[in-house]
Amino acid sequence: MRRTLAARSAAATSALAVVLLTLSIGLIFFWAPTDADQGFSQRIFYFHVPIALTAYVCFGWGAWKALRVLWKRDDRADVASYVAIHQGVVFGALTLLTGSIWARASWGVWWSWSENQLVLFLVLFLFYCAYFMLRFSLEPGRSRANMSAVYALFGVVLIPVSFLAIRLSQKFIHPVVFNSHGPQMSGSQFVTFLVSLAGMLALFATLYQVELAGKRLDASLRELRELLV
Amino acid sequence: MTGDTPSEWQYVAAAYLVVFVTVLLWVAIIGAKLQRLQREVGDLVESARRTHG
Numbered sequence: 001m002r003r004t005l006a007a008r009s010a011a012a013t014s015a016l017a018v019v020l021l022t023l024s025i026g027l028i029f030f031w032a033p034t035d036a037d038q039g040f041s042q043r044i045f046y047f048h049v050p051i052a053l054t055a056y057v058c059f060g061w062g063a064w065k066a067l068r069v070l071w072k073r074d075d076r077a078d079v080a081s082y083v084a085i086h087q088g089v090v091f092g093a094l095t096l097l098t099g100s101i102w103a104r105a106s107w108g109v110w111w112s113w114s115e116n117q118l119v120l121f122l123v124l125f126l127f128y129c130a131y132f133m134l135r136f137s138l139e140p141g142r143s144r145a146n147m148s149a150v151y152a153l154f155g156v157v158l159i160p161v162s163f164l165a166i167r168l169s170q171k172f173i174h175p176v177v178f179n180s181h182g183p184q185m186s187g188s189q190f191v192t193f194l195v196s197l198a199g200m201l202a203l204f205a206t207l208y209q210v211e212l213a214g215k216r217l218d219a220s221l222r223e224l225r226e227l228l229v
Numbered sequence: 230m231t232g233d234t235p236s237e238w239q240y241v242a243a244a245y246l247v248v249f250v251t252v253l254l255w256v257a258i259i260g261a262k263l264q265r266l267q268r269e270v271g272d273l274v275e276s277a278r279r280t281h282g
Contacts, residue, residue: 044244047248097244101247102244221269221273
């Protein structure tokens, strides 16, 4: 029953992701106006920022599951935390790649070490890359689950720091789109951004559910093999 | 849109292509994994049949 519900949920979120991402591509290229300051290259924003926010959501979800591992002794949450962090690293890599391409188009450089926002995001990304080194250096079991959970919870502290870095920075060239006065863009740009963000979150939900189902199926098969062989 | 320089178009296309290729790659990896799991289930069914007649 639980498996059937999970399969239906994955099918629903994947359909939603396809619809929303197709719609967002249409809005990005045929509806949203070209930005007066940055020109055509600003259209990278509509995927770059939702991907970055989705990476934060992945890491946050991974931390929530990690908390459940430590708090409720929930063994299923350990795999869920691992999968969420794995997805976060994929979305994080995409953030760095699309951001680098955008930087090249707008600033003429692939990377700027003087930008706190970029460097902190890189630190966050590398921190979570190291999560896998820790996890795979330990034997599977309760100890590995606990250590991975503690690491995942430490990492989540970097998220608000990374998010606020640009606002705390004194000197920056990275654009600030959301400030205390709300989104600094036109209505059509904001709608396009929201559709892209919803599409990315639906994509994450799909990838997360499919990968998690695969991991659990793999574990069940391993158990079955041990029972049979 | 016609006044944009070709290089700007190329950068935007490259950014979207990176995302598209990554998702495609992910689907391919999951597809390969599903095939492996299907093969393993087949092997286990075969093994169970042999063991339990």
